[in-house]
Amino acid sequence: MASSGAMVLAMMGLLAALVCPAAAAAAGFISMPTDNVGDHSYGVHATFCPNLEKIVLDKVAEARRWDIGVVAGLLRIFFHDCFPNGCDASLLLEPSHLYSSERARERPQNQGLHQGALDLIQRIRDAVRDAKCTEVSCADITMLATRQAIKLSGGPDYGVQLGRKDSIDPARIDQVNQFLPAPDAKIWKLIEVFQSRGFDRTDLAALSGAHTIGKTSCPNLASRTGDAAWFVEAIKMNCPGSWDKKQVLDVDTPDDFDHKYYKNIVDGKGVLSTDMELLNDPFIKDLVHKWATDKNFFFWKFGEAMAKMARLPVGGPSEYRENCFKRNSMRETVNLTAEGFAASA
Ligand code: HEM
Incomplete structure (x- = not known):
């Protein structure tokens, strides 16, 4: 009986979405998933990491209680990671671990990224790994955390496709320059x-x-x-x-x-x-x-x-990063100088 009630509700939502999308949005049926694209799909982590959504929600809610700024911080990181070259966590790679020609985070457009939000992404990464969910990328975590942060702040829900990996290459500086507009753009x-x-x-x-x-x-x-x-x-x-x-x-x-x-x-x-x-x-x-x-x-x-934006295509070699700020192949002690030489090994 309960499940047939739920079915009726779902069908009403679907009908509302078809007849009048604005009414559907008002009823909470906002941007419901309709299709899967490429290797990415909506429920990809459901079987092997059933607690993923809850882990993300708990961590975001806790961080937001201490610093409301993490919500905006996550949203801007999401935009700046995804828009230039797809959501691949390439933006998260720390400048000190990259050659000077690769340091996209140091471009003027990326100044002031919220450190608390960056740290939160890594805290979620650690918690997800502790839950034995090894095949969840920093890119998927950023996407899920942003969505939860928006919801917790009164914003809408929307479907995001998951199953991305993290890029091995850093964000390309020419794409950052081209696709992230300046604050005085007309x-x-x-x-x-x-x-x-x-x-x-x-x-x-x-x-x-x-x-x-x-x-x-x-x-x-x-x-x-x-x-x-x-x-x-x-x-x-x-x-x-x-x-x-x-x-x-x-x-x-x-x-x-x-x-x-x-x-x-x-x-x-x-x-x-x-x-x-x-x-x-x-x-x-x-x-x-x-x-x-x-x-x-x-x-x-x-x-x-x-x-x-979550569906923008990604490309190139990829992996599930252990630490969202470093490629897996990068030894902890390696620190590249401005000229790109290893300062210590
Ligand atoms: C339309 C072109 C856009 C321009 C020119 C622009 C520019 C800016 C600038 C200059 C800041 C202040 C950064 C700082 O000083 O720390 C900012 C903040 C922000 N932007 Fe945008 N932005 C644009 C679009 C977007 C989009 C599409 C999103 C997300 C979907 C976004 C999300 C944010 C958020 C949430 C903040 C606040 C960040 C924080 O408080 O940590 N922006 N934006």
Whole structure:
């Protein structure tokens, strides 16, 4: 009886998703998995690591209690790892273990990655290994942790395909430069960059909503000008140009994953100049206005775009990294100097 009730509910959800996706999102059926791509699938760890989701959830919830910043930290790491060359944990490789030509983490776009979030990924890696789940990659852990962090902060759920391995090669610097936009990019540039990775204007508008949580370092406000001069003046006064100081990205509800980001933009209170740029494309401007008043519509599109980002193709040699920050072949004691010579062995 209970299972037939559940079946009826599931069928109602499916029907709602087919007839009216926005209503489906409101009912919690957001971005439900529909297909598996390549070697990646939704339930790949279910048999040999049944506790994986719980391990990740517990660790993220614990870390979030101590430092709410890990949520935004994970989300930005996820974006910066996945967008340039697929979700392969290549970004996690520590610069000190790489040749100078490979140090993607030292590029300006990757400045300020949240150390607590990086450490959390490794803590989850250790806990997953202790549970004898050897074939779970740092890339899958990053993806699952990000999803749980968003959910815990009030955001939407979405399906992510698992079964990735970790790249042996570090993130490519040319791809980081090309695909991670600068904080002073104009709307045409943002659209061009996102389109070059297969993401349309709706995806760009929805993923930018990630700035509903987290912070920016103050120097990133240098290019922020605009109509609501009082607001620009206020944030610049609150946040003078030092890299140690930070400004929240959503001045209304900085720690909640909600749709206030769009309301802020409509009111001229977007923090980065790229946030305000969204108003300079008519199609995106229309979405910003819609999502400012319709959280479920935003959540639905955000979930879809996140699932799409998780599906970006990966390539090259790979492994299950023991330590998310180092290739398995790398001896603990090897430390490469700026010129790329082993400083100690
Ligand atoms: C559209 C182009 C984007 C630009 C130009 C951009 C730029 C930035 C900048 C400059 C910061 C501040 C970094 C710092 O100073 O520490 C930031 C923070 C952040 N970004 Fe973006 N971003 C973009 C898109 C995205 C996307 C697509 C996501 C995720 C899906 C994302 C997630 C975040 C998060 C969560 C933070 C806060 C990080 C923290 O508090 O640790 N961003 N972004």
